[in-house]
Amino acid sequence: GAGVSQTPSNKVTEKGKYVELRCDPISGHTALYWYRQSLGQGPEFLIYFQGTGAADDSGLPNDRFFAVRPEGSVSTLKIQRTERGDSAVYLCASSSDTSSYNEQFFGPGTRLTVL
């Protein structure tokens, strides 16, 4: 079956611009996660949705970052007034429930470059 997909695969923008990154989770997965990964580092948690609501947004670095999941499936990560330090690979993952052992399935990521 189809895995987690993310669009675009690459995004180049200029400092100060607004960007939207999209994540299509595996069908039926209620939990959705956003992470970002800088070069040479492990992924860093940003936000977690259970259904339509953000259950944990403690990883969002500041109020320029916002994410939505209005119908409990597709999610969009929105970054306002982008800065060069926002350049990273943004990863999305989904899982079928929230048990501690349930695996998260990751998409290929969106590589964001802020010039």
Next chain:
Amino acid sequence: DAKTTQPNSMESNEEEPVHLPCNHSTISGTDYIHWYRQLPSQGPEYVIHGLTSNVNNRMASLAIAEDRKSSTLILHRATLRDAAVYYCILRDSQGGSEKLVFGKGTKLTVNP
């Protein structure tokens, strides 16, 4: 979240076994030990998890020390496709945040 410690890098030869260590001395009784790996230019993928007993699946084996303060991911016959960064992660079974907390992991190089 309890922390894990892994070597930055390891090297192996193709078709030989690989033992990837992880120390987690502050693990709590309710923490599961999870392993994920990330192949180049891909998102991480689940490998295996365990609580107390050793575990086997089609990808790997997980050996957990009796005191649970360390564990070892075992790839029985490394292939070139196993070259990846391997992450050891603790997840609390008592709930709370469902996020994965990644360290820097171990970069495994497999030589032909």
